[in-house]
Amino acid sequence: QVQLVESGGGLVQAGGSLRLSCAASGGTFSSNVMGWFRQAPGEEREFVAAISRNGFSTDYADSVKGRFTISRDNAKNTGYLHMDSLKLEDTAVYYCAAAAPMGVPTKESQYDYWGQGTQVTVSS
Numbered sequence: 866q867v868q869l870v871e872s873g874g875g876l877v878q879a880g881g882s883l884r885l886s887c888a889a890s891g892g893t894f895s896s897n898v899m900g901w902f903r904q905a906p907g908e909e910r911e912f913v914a915a916i917s918r919n920g921f922s923t924d925y926a927d928s929v930k931g932r933f934t935i936s937r938d939n940a941k942n943t944g945y946l947h948m949d950s951l952k953l954e955d956t957a958v959y960y961c962a963a964a965a966p967m968g969v970p971t972k973e974s975q976y977d978y979w980g981q982g983t984q985v986t987v988s989s
Contacts, residue, residue, distance in 0.1 A: 867892035874983030887961030
């Protein structure tokens, strides 16, 4: 059983940056793919980014390509989402997730473990 705890959310002005962290415990972090999803008010949760077990492969939603970077440090059992050039529409609760399959899954149903989420609010 993997437990995930997100941190690093907060209030930031449009155009600014934030780095989210996802600390994993209770399992072998390096055996899991990691993903980030987000849910804005009144919207369904959507895929943001994912990274393979070894960190060599990544995938991003079109809306964040070129602005967000996903990474991981398996030695620290921690994943990251670095967000640059933040926009008002990036405001959401951000969740990290972990899963055992191969590749870089982009669907919620492919993930087994979820964190509680961290709020990111982008202001004008």
